[in-house]
Amino acid sequence: MHTLADNIQLKAPQLTDAPALFACIAADRDYLVQWLPWVATTRAVADEAAFLRYCQTRIAAHxxxxxxxWVAGQPAGMIDLHEFQDDHAAVGYWLSREHRGQGIMTRCLATVEVIGFHDLGLHEIDLLADPANHASRAVAERRGFQRAGVLREHLPLAQGGYHDAVIYSKLSQEFTD
Structure with a gap:
């Protein structure tokens, strides 16, 4: 567990988190599905529980x-490092509607940078964002990630087709606590 502030914590995923996480997704489905194609297939608490089991297996396999x-004692979103290869990883995240715009994700990303660069020994962390996802792009920019380019038609859409992805990156030598 990582405590970021009195009311913000990052905790390992537990199957008991599934109902609260699903409720966040269901309440904000129309917004989240614009950026995250998996939202369309997360239709029940059982889907979220299956995802958490899958994550636990991948975490155990490093x-x-x-x-x-967690915000104010309740699950409010997720953040991860994935696609580990050659001391690089990608970061992904989402946060429930009522907690956006308060600097929570920026704080969470700062903590994940410490974990990635210090604990996991990464050289680079990448972050992909839809060009129209101004909130996600602002998080990357506030944390000093550098815009590295655009991947054309890279992000799958839930309704089919693809969107471009702005790629941001941060190198270990650019990281400061």
Missing amino acids: QLWLAVI
Whole structure:
């Protein structure tokens, strides 16, 4: 567990988190599905529980680092490091509607940078964002990630087709606590 503030914590995923996480997804489905294609297939608590079991397996195999974001004692989103290869990883995240715009994700990303660069010894962390996802892009920019380019038609959409992805990266030598 990582405590970021009195009311914000990052905790290892537990199957008991599934109902609260699913409720966050269901309440914000129309917004989240714009950016995250998996939202369309997360239709029940059982789907979220299956995802958490899958994550626990990948975490145990050192193929994923993932935490549930807790705000005021309740699960409110997730953040992870994935696609580990050659001392690089990608970061992904989502946060429930009522907690966006408060700097929570920026704080969470700062903690994940410490974990990635210090604990896991990464050289680079990448972050992909839809060009229209201004909130996610702002998080990357506030944390000093550098815009590295655009991957054309890279992000799958839930309704089919693809969107471009702005790629941001941060190198270990650019990281400061």
